[in-house]
Amino acid sequence: MSMPYYDLDVRPILREGGEPFSVIMQAVSSLAPGQSLRLYATFKPLPLFQVLGARGFEASAREIGNGEWEVIFTPGEAAADPVVKPTAPAAASDDKWPAPVDELDNRDLDPPEPMVKTLEGVEALQPGQTIAALLPREPVFLLEELEARGHSWRGQMEPEGHYRVVIRAGNPRR
Amino acid sequence: MMMGAALSRWTMAYFAVALACLLGAQAMMVMGLGYPATAVEDPQTLILVHTVTIGWLSLLMCGALFQFVPVLVAQPLIGAGMVLPALVSLLAGLVSLLAGFLQLSGDLETGLPFLPVAGILLPLGFGLAVVVLGRTLLRGRPLPLPARFVAAGLVCLVATAAIGVLFALLLSGLDVLGAEVDWVGEVLPLHVTAGFGGWLTMTAIGVSYRLLPMFMLSPDKERITGKAVLWSSCSALALVLVVVPLERALGGPGIAWHAACLAMLVAVVFYGVDLVFFYRHRKRRNIELNSRSAIGAFAALYLSVALLVGLVATGTLGQNSAALIYLVAFGWLSGLGLSQLYKIVPFLTWLECYGPVMGRKPTPRVQDLVVEKRDMPWFALYFAGVLAGTIALLAGMPDLFRLAALATLCATVALVVEMVLVRRLFNVSVASRLPEGTSRPRLFLSSAR
Structure with a gap:
């Protein structure tokens, strides 16, 4: 992957007790086609694996000490090329919910x-x-x-x- | 996958029957029926004791668990259709049992075999309850800590009921185990320990591990101390109920009994650590009356343990066991039961009535269904009455005991009236009582959606 990572560090938000979900989803929507997201968090963000997995991202996570994690979300083929129609539209549409309004x-x-x-x-x-x-x-x-x-x-x-x-x-x- | 939990339809009916039995038992004590006016083994005492343990405490606990276990394991109740047959069977069994005791005392002269009938109906009712709750728990594995206490309690309920059946057969004239068994000295303590220490106390502790953090917003991540309470209390029960009788039968040195006492002390110490933790680390600064009055019940639990240790140390447990059992049954178990009913009844009533319109229309708060200021003195009177009653039993003053029982009866009547008012939404201002789309809850039967 030649394109640079889109870096997002949500550790300050988490340390202040905040909820970084909307920031992460904003970052995901502003990714260039084929670009990966590199996320830093204070825990292994398992729920996010599922949410972004449903959008075609593959996650690779590694602990970077102090219980903190670096996770790289790489777009799969479906996410990399939005023109390609998903093969199972019913299941895919079922999995795609719009981002929360609040x-x-x-x-x-x-x-x-x-x-x-x-x-x-x-x-x-x-x-x-x-x-x-x-x-x-x-x-x-x-x-x-x-x-x-x-x-x-x-x-x-x-x-x-x-x-x-x-x-x-x-x-x-x- | 976690699922939602529905309102348990018959829980209010269980609570209503249970409270009626509590009032009946307290009235008996005020009238001087049963111990201390009569002997401990007198049929009148047996009537009193079983009205409290089966009628009040067991029905209360079953009704609460039918609502509570699905919430604990986030699974719907499996076999909800068995809940009403269980209630009918338990109630009919209790009536037969009491009638059987009246036959023993000669107050009821019929040829009907009431005790054997009770020996069928009560295990049937408890069996149905255990199957429904047990299957729901099995579906909810891995079990969270509170549910594991409940599971241990259910095992002890089976043991208690099994020993109870043996007694029912014995008192009907069928000596199943032979004459050499010391029923009162050996088997009765097992029945009492499995019932109070196992079934009722284990489930009460389990329920408290969930309800206290829930209503006080305390951290409820499972802690090592909670697991220590579970394992040491289970060890104590297993030792007392299985190892101690075996050791006696085989003529062992009596180590198991001391080990059991030690395990029980470890359990109560760690439980105390957790209780203090819940109260001290709560996010809600002003706790509600249910959590405040529960402190009286916890105080009674620790007084009971201190009393047990004192009686064992002075070798006077035998002649003072009634005072200990009274403090456990009315201070700890009934005190906790009344204090939590004071929250559970308004909460379930609120959910039943206002759930359907929640978020669409303004609804009253749960707190609006009760008037805490008015009810606090009744809880104080209740616990003062229990303490005075325990002292009266220890001091051998039956008249003071009746007076103390009257205090607890008055307090209970006031709290029961309050719960009826809650079901009637009496304390909610008329303007906001029934917004469009709601209907007034029935007294005993929760509406299903």
């Missing part, structure tokens, strides 16, 4: 406020839009409610011990 940090709210705030954010979405939320723990009641309302979600525990969920608004039922 990232809610509901980690420090008294229960059940995290659920209330997240649902308020979801209800403000247009169908198909997504929103991300950080929650203090696995939001089992929230997920039940989202399903009852016909929204889809993807989420997982993050290494820092909180739960991150991305919710895509379904068609309104009521």
